[in-house]
Amino acid sequence: MIHVGFTKYITRRILEGIISLFVVITIIFFLFRVMPGDPVSMILDPKMTPEMKEMIRNSYGLNEPIFVQYGIYLKNIITLNMGNSFHYSKPVFEIIMEKLPNTLLLFTSASILASVLGIFLGRIIAWKRNSNTEYILSVVGLFFYNMPLFWLGLILIYIFSFSLGLFPIGGMIDYQLWSFNPSIIEKILDILHHLFLPLITLTVSSFCGMMFLMRTSMVETLKEDYVIAAKARGLPDKVIRNKYAARNAELPVITALILGISGSIGGGVLTETVFSWPGIGYELFRSTMERDYPLAQGCFFMLSLITIVSVIVIDVVYSYLDPRISYD
Amino acid sequence: MKFKILIVLLVIIFFIIVIAINPLSNTKKNNSYLRTSGITEIKGLNPFNPSFNDVYSASIQRNIWEPLYKYSPDFSENHEIKNSPDKRIIPWIAKEMPIYNEVDNKHEVIVKIRQDVYWWDKKKLTADDVVFSGNLMLNFGIPVNDRSSWQIIEGKYYVDKIEKIDNFTIKYTLNELVPIFQIGPLMSMIFPKHQWKPIVDKSIKKFNEHEETDINKRNLIANEIWSVDVGKDLKLNEIIGSGPFKPVNWKQGEYMRMDSNHDYWAKGRIIKIYGKEYEIGPYIDGILRMVYKSSDTINLVMKNGDIDITSIQPSDISYFQKNNNMEIKTCTRNSLFFIGFNLRKKPMSYLCFRQSVSYLYNKELLNDRVFHGRLSPIYSVVPYVNEYWHNPNLQTYGKGMNTIERQYKAFNILKECGFDWKTEPRFEIENEKPIKLISKGIDIIMPDGNSCPELKIFGSPASEVPDSAQANIMLQEWMNDIGIPAKFIPIDFGTATDFIYPSDLSEPNFDINTVVGWSLGPDPMYLKDLWHSSHRPEMISGGLNAEGYINFEYDKLSEQSIREMDPKKRRKIVFKLQEIISKEIPIFPTTTVTNIQVYRKDRFEDWFSMPTYGIGGAENQYSYMILKPKQ
Amino acid sequence: MNALEINNLIMYYELFGGNKLMAINNISFSVEESKTTGIVGESGCGKSSIASTILKILPDNAKIINGNIYFKYGEIIKRSGKVDLLTLDKKTMQDIRWKGISMIFQGAMNVLNPVYRVGDQIIEIMRYKDNISKEEANEKLEDLCRIVNIDSSRMKDYPHQFSGGMKQKAIIAMALSTNPKLIIADEPTTALDLISQYNILEQIKKIQKKLNMSMIFISHNLFTVSNISDQVVVMYAGKIMESCEKKKLFENSLHPYSIALIKSCLSINDKKNKLYGIPGEPPNLVFPSSGCAFYPRCPYAKEICKKIEPEYKEIEKKHFVACWRYI
Structure with missing residues (x-):
């Protein structure tokens, strides 16, 4: 499906993406300046004299006129340097690059797992509407879906980590193991070991959304002519379900999956808190609360970037999944 | 169909592997690291950076770089010294208490330092280091977080100059002698000149040609020095300190490992706490600090035995009381x-x-x-x-009054000084004591006639x-x-x-x-x-x-x-x-x-709790130095 | 001998609120072997519902409460002689579909799965139904292409790359692919221009003759129906008004509705005449009035038409009509 029209289309989408990114970062920049709370006056300490605060304010570059700050900010974004975090006194880019992969690892795998499960189950309950299977799966799914994530996480931690001792209570790595130079395999296994519970929590609590999305989408496709025609042809049920109904119903679920990954980064703070997962969601939350402008801006920038890239990825994926779509 | 079976098999194998990993990490059982935790991470190790003003960063920094004098470990609890502010301070790198002289309207303070203090790279800590560190403050105002104790009037140091008399004697000349001199300049961290001088020189050089006012130039240089990323620009294993613990491994937001400095210069020194004598170690292998992002998690980790000390919520006291391996100590913070x-x-x-x-x-x-x-x-x-x-x-x-009595009192105070109500609150009085609020007051009017x-x-x-x-x-x-x-x-x-x-x-x-x-x-x-x-x-x-x-x-x-x-x-x-x-x-x-701390007395002994500053409680520098693993 | 025989079939759709939409109201007709029965009527008269009922691909809210659908070829499901399709279980019905009865859907519908290649979909059904190898299926596909007159290389395309006519041809090819005994053609030419309509009709006729198949041809266009059919069934409001041989319909149609229908068709083809429409509203199938369904629009309505429904009666050989005028 890749041909000139496609390349042209994608180029156009990328250009559009860059423009929306620019708009987003501009809005973010000014939103943070308008937001109450001053990064320096938040460091409250009787030992902090006014003179020291002024010095810190200077070193943060907050004494420059706002448009000069904006110019510096834009320059920084273009060079992907994004300035230094107030909180860590470290380049924002470094922090994001350190935390983002952790978040992506957890949330991408959870989203994929939840989608696979959701598509699988959604297909069953759409096919067997008004059956016991649908009833049970809906109740179970909604139960976990409506359960607060941190609570579910804590319960799972309590059962599996605390009572049964099967999994670690939190974190992404065993700090004792890692500070004594383990082998690569040990490291990977250790991360998997730590990944397990948060992964299960996220999957269990979010598969239901995917399941119902799949169900709705599939109930719609079941009414499509080609499904009825396939039935008329006397094809086996499984073929109709999988190749005709589900295959076409999956498309919106895949959109939801890809967009969900970028969405989870911003909303991941609860999971990351419960499981002490060193991810970007927590940084985003903390830096916003502490008015750590450069880091918060950097996180939001990354978030927008990932969302925009996701949308383009959806387009590409779609052109493979749905032959009707062409970009001429 | 085959495909499905394969997936199920893979999932099962994944389960088995994941669960089986636990025993792989057997290294961790056979050591005596003190394992602590916190909700917040260590912000940073650069001692000059004003952003790193959290107690955790300060505590780590103070385990690396040490001051001339320290607060006595048991001040304010020990009645013998409680009423004597002088005795609240003990010489650390200094050999004895400072000697004060008044010469020509200026005050001179002579401090003699010990000759057996070594940096981690085996070099001797000398008066040069002390003078260098003091001058960092006088010239560039760093470490910023100590600055307020070097000044009485904003922006003016009461310390005029710091000079070396001989290799182990330093003279401070003061414009004015003030009480915080003892807890300010004399308690500031001493940095190794041979490590920081090149960094300072480089920063000075970078901004010397700039067309800037002196004060701006100073601030820029200070900024440059405190922006050195300790842990990256200056690698952890390159840090030179004199303290009992060396940072060796750090993943920000996750964990930090400090190893004991087994050649600690103060090893074997005796300190007296609550009348009991302790020999300084450190005896433990080091300190491992893990970040857990919620207090619930920390609680479970403590119950699980994965950490050795933590603060808990009042509701958890009864759980830990049942455990004979744990000790609970409350410590009121300042x-x-x-x-x-x-x-x-x-x-x-x-x-x-x-x-x-x-x-x-x-x-x-x-x-x-x-x-x-x-x-x-x-x-x-x-x-x-x-x-x-x-x-x-x-x-x-x-104090001692119940809520109704308080409300009645508050009402009367307001009434006496001219407050008025559209409808006054009414109290039921028995034996001249209010026992019940009958009806609420409505629409209070201030003495100036306006409604509140x-x-x-x-x-x-x-x-x-x-x-x-x-x-x-x-x-x-x-x-x-x-x-x-x-x-x-x-x-x-x-x-x-x-x-x-x-x-x-x-x-x-x-x-x-x-x-x-x-x-x-x-x-x-x-x-x-x-x-x-x-x-x-x-x-x-x-x-x-x-x-x-x-x-x-x-x-x-x-x-x-x-x-x-x-x-x-x-x-x-x-x-x-x-x-x-x-x-x-x-x-x-x-x-x-009031901090409720619980710690493992089965793994370590000689814990002691210290109030008033730092992280407080049993997680203090002295405790780390004298804590002994139990076999 | 009848290939298919429908007796007293009643089917309704259950609507929200419990109302019933009587889609097929006591219908009987038959399809002779190797012959074509055409069903004609306005949209919404229930003619397509007959097709869905025969193949049992009705939506969940459809209820069949009475009737038989006898199909001659029991051997397809390893039984001898006539079988009543309505009594078959799901599994056996699967086997009847496409081997016994196949269907040509309207080309305007999305009958082809948009995400698979057209050829693959035809091969798929052949392989499931006839248990043949990929190569055999491919060969047969080439044949089918020749029959319906499509360039076989286009079979590698996706449905959306097909024009309306080609889609229709592909659907016809698909319906023919398994050599069914009976084909139900549901408005197979409606979406096409006149020339394609003609071509396709001719082709269908040819194929039918060649393969010796029976056919039900459903259309709202009287001319198309009469062109291809041997027997014509005129439906109105879920009921059969008149059923007769094609010739008779034009020569001697009896029911006022049939007459009106023929008149309106003629007026379109004859430019001199004014357009003729049937006055009045199409019937309400949810709250049917008593008596004859056509009564409100019938120019010959009598008092009795309003009260009692006329019987569907054979008044001469192969000529049935339901009207009080002929009783």
């Missing part, structure tokens, strides 16, 4: 929570109004029922844990500090009962500081503030910074006198208090200052944090 009044606004400007709110706030009841011992009542802005400076003879505003506007009580939201929010709701109800229209406004810290401590010289805009709490140092010099009339935010950007308290007697006394060298006289002044605050109530001191 901190100050308060109700701050905006004195610029009516009715907060009426003293009787502030008195009546003080009576209404039943902190004993709250500590009992809401805080469950987590926040202990205090009656002075110098909490009782700081025993030497604490004035115990202050008005308690209703709705008062906003700024407080932390319940999602962050549930018990504090509950206390604020109760305060709101107590006030409403007698007709004061008050409303608790949950507000996030960042937004609150914008209202309470504006940085643009505008007037603070709040009614009643309970959001802020101070973590206090052992020296009461903060009394000046917090309520001196020149420290109002509208007078100076960054000023902390948000209440807008103006009292020239207080100004004069607080200025005296930071200059008076005679501890006894100084104590009298500090007592007087507390009395003034207690009487005039710009703020009403409410509580101080």
